[in-house]
Amino acid sequence: MKSKKYSEALLNLFKKKGFKVKEFENIIESKIIIERSGEIFKKSLLSFEDDNGKNFSLRPDLTISACLDYIKNVKRGIYKYAYFDQAYRRTFGKESLVRNQLGCEIIGSSNLQLNTEIINLIDQSLKKVIKHKTTIKINDINIFYSLVDSLRLPSRWRLRLKRHFWRHDYFKELIMRLESNSDLQKNVFELDKKSYIKMKKLKKNEKIAGRKINEILNRFEKKIKEPRSNINGARVAQIIRDFLNISCPLENAKNELKKFETKNKINLKLNQFDIFNLKLKNNDAMFSTNIGRSVEYYTGLVFEIYKKSKNLNLASGGRYDNLMQTLGAKTKVAAIGGAINYDNILKL
């Protein structure tokens, strides 16, 4: 069977590099996911309640399962996971509820060499198993954040653009709003002086629906003071669009970005990024500012691997240094991982 042949071959290659093949618990407490991602991911969960009213879900994603396993069983140090198993998500079209996931994760280290290790491992393993040439696309999401920080924007807009970078459609809408300055009109905000003066007399620590009076007044005052109409939204939107169109061989990436800096009179602080120094075994590596935007928890380096001739996605992954803490780890635990696009491999 083609499926078994590929999965066994890939897992064996991962094992040879020190990865341990693990099986994870099928069921996780839904609260863990909802507290982390809010309602946006809850819709995808296949969940049920037990007799005590506790809500559980079938595991929706094996990266999350690996993280939970680390928190429960490993707790400290570096652990290299490999897995081939099923994840379950509610579907809204013809997609199957069951997804086969084959991947590997290195949890417990922020060592930048691991970035290279994991990309090389997945890329070289794929090459050996599928016997096709591959091309790698790479990005570091922090370069986009650096761009946003360099632009003349209200702090609220900066946060908004960063928070929603991974949501393609909504991000487009945000850029359009920015372009038309529609969010910056003075009349959107009306000064409610009467309430403001009344609230000034209240105890500052008193809470109304979970928020202290003090917090409400501070934010209100900040909003009045923040400049709203003198932002060149159209220019900023154009810079962001141009940035997201940058795509070039990895070896030219720094130069391309420097040209972009000069043209737009901005400083991306490029020296802080290690992406330009990656030692990849595959010479066919592209830098693209627009990749790795489909997963919310990525925090830095992201990569996608394609079959060269067909531009067929074979794998993707990235660094997720904040995920562990949001899933319950007591301290920050850095991690990086990647998943094979198993359905596409079976199409080869």
Added chain:
Amino acid sequence: MSKLIKIGLPSKGRLKDESLKVFKKNKLLIKDSKRNYLSEIKNFSLNEVVFSHAREIVERLADNSLDIGISGFDLLKESLPGIQKNIQVFSSLNFGFADLIVAVPDAWIDVQTIADLEEISFEFKDKNIGKLRVATKYPNLTNDFLLSKGLTQYKIINSLGSTEIYPFTDQSEIITDITSSGATLKANNLRVLKDGNILKSSACILVSKKSLKDKNKNKIVTSLLKKFN
């Protein structure tokens, strides 16, 4: 195949009274019945009128145990996609008007739009005080709306009634709810956000798509619907 068609009408309140008026106005006489929940139209071919909860009418139309029904547009849109795809809206009626809205406490004077709410939701997240809680009887419509407006960091609290008091009893921070005049919201110190209109609703005549496809029922259903034109 049965030629009997089943009509679902709301079982109580203004929705029931106004639905009966619509039938009367269109010269369809619903028989007075000793049984509270079953009746029939006297001057129409073989039929049965079933009085049910408005939410149930939507579900029964979807599984085709009802053929025609009157219910709220909001309840139809709140139902799952698999239910909605089995129901056709025949027409909107001139009653049961209400808006589904997002409301925040009046005292949150710094929050005027969903964009403000989005910032507040991240403040909650960053301070590790949990997610912003949104109480609602309409979790599906609320989710679709809030996610489309950029709000992601929140948690739905399902409410079955008195949703307006949730923010002041530490059960939620904000709410989404149905309002017609806004008086109840005002009385409970709540305010609708400027861009917080989720859905405009009214009562509707709804038809089960399966009944329209059924050769035997189609004629009867269509002839009944014609009476409402």
